[in-house]
Every structure is written in C-alpha cells, then in structure tokens.
Amino acid sequence: MNDVVNVTDVADVYVGNAGKDAALDRGWLLGHFKDAGDPRHSEAVEIKWGVHPRGDERARWVTGEERTALLVLISGRFRVELPGRNVTLREQGDYVVWGRGVDHSWYAEEESVVLTVRWPSVAGYRVGEESAVGSPAPAPRGPSASR
Numbered sequence: 001m002n003d004v005v006n007v008t009d010v011a012d013v014y015v016g017n018a019g020k021d022a023a024l025d026r027g028w029l030l031g032h033f034k035d036a037g038d039p040r041h042s043e044a045v046e047i048k049w050g051v052h053p054r055g056d057e058r059a060r061w062v063t064g065e066e067r068t069a070l071l072v073l074i075s076g077r078f079r080v081e082l083p084g085r086n087v088t089l090r091e092q093g094d095y096v097v098w099g100r101g102v103d104h105s106w107y108a109e110e111e112s113v114v115l116t117v118r119w120p121s122v123a124g125y126r127v128g129e130e131s132a133v134g135s136p137a138p139a140p141r142g143p144s145a146s147r
Contacts, residue, residue, distance in 0.1 A: 031047070057108070064103075072093065073095065074092060075092060077089070080105075
C-alpha cells in the first residue's frame, strides 16, 4: 500500500516556501486576505514571514488592537515596542506575545526574519488602508528589555 499522496491531486493542500511566497504578499502566508478557495485562507489565524532590512520600522503604531499575537525571532535583532516597554529579541527563538488592546509597533535593529502568528484574522490593519487601525508612532517609551 502506498501512503504517498500526490499533492497536485489534493485541493486542500498547499506546499510552498515561506521566503518565496511571503515576497508575493507583503510577508503574509495565511489569513482572511487569501482567496476563499485557497487552503491558506483563514478567518481564525494569520501567519506572516517577515523579512526586514536593518532600520525597517512600522509606519505607525497599531492602536485598538483586536487580536492576540505571537512574534518569534528567526534571525537578526528585532525590537517590539509596547506601551511602557520595549522588548528586544536577540537570539533565535526569542518571542513575545501580546493580547487584545495592547498597542504596538516594531523596529528591525539588524536585518531580521520574524514569524508572526495573529488570531483571529481581522481586516483593517494594513498601513495605508482608509480603515487601517493605527496612529502615528509616538516617541519610543521605556527602556529596552530582552525577554
């Protein structure tokens, strides 16, 4: 008996490369913004493979956050800015989780790759959208802290 499935015969399977696929959609691999027939479409969760050059930063703070997020450092050095505290991820695997209502922004201190998981998948957070949640970034707050 052969247990190998030819993925071209299975509509609900997608095989890809995070680096290549992310480049096609601002880093996003999975979420509500993918076509409904795509196995990567989800109203429950969003996943992003973020590749950031040194000095890259979010154009404005997210305010009024409705999602919970997990951000994991794959490589580099990446700062997540939160009200009253900055968290600098330095070692591969360092991560930070924040919940609903936590305003945030970010800054790539070195060229970085991060994996972000957010839930649920909600429209309206893309910088540049008329309905985008967010405001201009305030001055950095609080001392930088790791983990």
